[in-house]
Amino acid sequence: xxxxxxxxxxxxxxxxxxxxxxxxxxxxxxxxxxxxxxxxxxxxxxxxxxxxxxxxxxxxxxxxxxxxxxxxxxxxxxxxxxxxxxxxxxx
Numbered sequence: 001x002x003x004x005x006x007x008x009x010x011x012x013x014x015x016x017x018x019x020x021x022x023x024x025x026x027x028x029x030x031x032x033x034x035x036x037x038x039x040x041x042x043x044x045x046x047x048x049x050x051x052x053x054x055x056x057x058x059x060x061x062x063x064x065x066x067x068x069x070x071x072x073x074x075x076x077x078x079x080x081x082x083x084x085x086x087x088x089x090x091x
Contacts (some may be wrong), residue, residue, distance in 0.1 A: 006048040009083040013042035038065050060090040
């Protein structure tokens with residue numbers, strides 16, 4: 001697989017995993033944001049042709065936790081997120 005392109009109103013995103021430190025100072029493995037959080041953060045990799053949002057490759061976004069389709073790739077994990085599930089753009 002050389003290239004993955006989202007279709008329609010989907011955005012391909014590389015999740016940003018947070019490094020956490022325990023109260024005792026132990027660095028915990030990277031993972032998604034707080035378990036009870038409804039939002040995840042990611043970097044835009046590719047944008048479908050029907051996306052109306054002003055996004056470009058490399059933008060950092062916030063998207064809904066349960067509105068994504070995960071795909072394992074050799075470099076880690078990517079997710080497809082529907083345009084309506086993107087809650088914001090970080091600047």
